[in-house]
Amino acid sequence: MRVHVRAVGRLQGRSEERALTDDYMARFNAGARTLGWGGISETEVEDRKGGGMAAEAELLRKSLPRGALLVCLDERGRLMSSPDFAETLRGWADQGRPDVAFVIGGADGIDPALRDEADMLLSFGKMVWPHKLVRVMLAEQLYRAVSILSGSPYHRA
Numbered sequence: 457m458r459v460h461v462r463a464v465g466r467l468q469g470r471s472e473e474r475a476l477t478d479d480y481m482a483r484f485n486a487g488a489r490t491l492g493w494g495g496i497s498e499t500e501v502e503d504r505k506g507g508g509m510a511a512e513a514e515l516l517r518k519s520l521p522r523g524a525l526l527v528c529l530d531e532r533g534r535l536m537s538s539p540d541f542a543e544t545l546r547g548w549a550d551q552g553r554p555d556v557a558f559v560i561g562g563a564d565g566i567d568p569a570l571r572d573e574a575d576m577l578l579s580f581g582k583m584v585w586p587h588k589l590v591r592v593m594l595a596e597q598l599y600r601a602v603s604i605l606s607g608s609p610y611h612r613a
Contacts, residue, residue, distance in 0.1 A: 457549040457556060458494035459484070459598060462519050464512045464562035465587050466500045473588040480595035487602030493549060496598065503562075513567035516559055524555035526574045528566050529594065531584055533577030538611060541578075542601035558598075560590050 461481075467474040477498075485495045501515035520526065525548060536544065548556055559566060559574075571577065580593055603610035 457545075457553055458521075459488070459496045460521060460524060460555060460557040461496065461498045461560070461591065461594060462516050462557055463498070463500055463560040463587060463591055464502065464516065466502060467588060467591065471588075473592050476592045477595045480592070480599045484595065484599040484602055487599060487606055487608065490606045491549070491602060493602070496595075509561070509564050509567035510569070512562050513570035516566075516570060520557050520559075521555040524557040525553050525576075526557055526559065527576045527578050528559045528571050528574040529561070529580070529590055530566060530571060530577045531579050531582060533579035535579050535581070538597060538600050539604055541597060542604040544576075545598075545601050546605055558594055560587050560594065562587060 467477060481496050481498065488495060499519045501512065501519055503511040503515060505511060507514075545556070558578075559570070561567075580590065585593070600611050602608075
């Protein structure tokens with residue numbers, strides 16, 4: 457199973473968020489190999505024409521692998537523990553899902569039409585988080601999930 461992160465907005469090359477995201481994604485890749493999974497990819501999109509959420513949604517759709525299971529990050533989504541998230545990923549892998557795509561919206565969130573297309577809405581809590589931090593948090597939780605599934609001591613619950 458390959459994991460894809462699709463996000464509105466760009467992380468600056470030398471930012472702390474970029475460094476953290478890259479670090480957790482590299483850790484994910486190492487852990488994913490032990491599980492027989494593919495790696496993680498990241499695509500950033502930006503609507504430079506000012507078309508709002510609908511235009512962002514179209515750019516996100518175009519970046520998604522065909523047939524990918526779609527997970528939108530949204531404060532109205534499902535709250536999960538880290539072990540439950542890990543088991544969800546394992547379930548998708550066991551079902552033979554080749555691609556899972558996590559979508560992070562921009563400042564206004566994810567267009568409702570794209571949100572309605574999602575196979576799952578996932579929340580990191582009732583608070584609204586900046587998309588830069590959500591990217592770091594998602595990368596860390598993905599790494600934590602492979603750590604849990606591979607028996608690494610990283611996760612201590």
